[in-house]
Amino acid sequence: MAKISYDYTPVELAASEPYPQGITMYRPLIRATITASNGNSLPWLVMPDSGADACLLPVSLASLLKLDVLRLPKDLTGGVGSSANVTYYDTVTLNLGSGLEFKAYAGFTAGMDNVGFGLLGQNGFFDKYNVEFLHRQKRFTIEATRE
Amino acid sequence: MATAIVDLFDLLEGIPAGAWVAISERQHSVLAYGADAQTVLSEAQSKGEDQPLIVRVPEQASSMFF
Numbered sequence: 001m002a003k004i005s006y007d008y009t010p011v012e013l014a015a016s017e018p019y020p021q022g023i024t025m026y027r028p029l030i031r032a033t034i035t036a037s038n039g040n041s042l043p044w045l046v047m048p049d050s051g052a053d054a055c056l057l058p059v060s061l062a063s064l065l066k067l068d069v070l071r072l073p074k075d076l077t078g079g080v081g082s083s084a085n086v087t088y089y090d091t092v093t094l095n096l097g098s099g100l101e102f103k104a105y106a107g108f109t110a111g112m113d114n115v116g117f118g119l120l121g122q123n124g125f126f127d128k129y130n131v132e133f134l135h136r137q138k139r140f141t142i143e144a145t146r147e
Numbered sequence: 148m149a150t151a152i153v154d155l156f157d158l159l160e161g162i163p164a165g166a167w168v169a170i171s172e173r174q175h176s177v178l179a180y181g182a183d184a185q186t187v188l189s190e191a192q193s194k195g196e197d198q199p200l201i202v203r204v205p206e207q208a209s210s211m212f213f
Binding site for chain 2: 007009010011013014016025027029030031033041042043044045049051052058060061063064079080081113114115116117119
């Protein structure tokens with residue numbers, strides 16, 4: 001079964017009390033093209049996160065895609081350090097390159113604006129594809145064929 | 148093998164924390180940056196790049212937990 005391989009992205013973190021010398025973290029970022037239900041699309045960075053219940057994107061992206069969030073279904077979501085985040089949902093198409101394209105019912109929330117990138121979560125992504133994290137090799141793979 | 152994003156991150160050096168940034172992947176350059184994502188996208192599009200990659204410089208380069 002064909003697997004698409006991606007490199008982890010090294011991110012240098014500033015010196016802090018727990019990391020006086022700073023530290024390099026490696027994040028499994030992917031450059032995706034995200035197309036909203038209205039047909040508008042933009043490239044955006046996303047990161048697989050098996051701890052996320054669903055795919056989650058910054059609400060700023062919804063505005064850039066000209067989605068009227070006030071007309072979208074919404075609920076309240078939570079994460080580390082935050083709760084009751086208003087989250088608006090749209091069915092988006094995510095193209096991760098190399099022919100890997102899928103639809104997901106994704107949330108848009110202001111809670112992701114500080115992060116800037118999106119999360120590929122269980123509903124919409126991990127329920128479709130097997131993902132293998134090879135952190136020691138600093139790469140990860142996604143099976144190109146859906147389960 | 149897909150393109151490494153680290154090459155794009157190199158472009159963010161010197162851009163203020165918290166800024167939204169429009170990157171031309173074809174030209175491998177920063178087209179615009181600022182506090183408002185819509186303004187940044189519009190400026191990039193006015194420069195002829197219809198589909199810039201929009202990223203955000205973190206407010207703090209710190210560990211993340213979701």
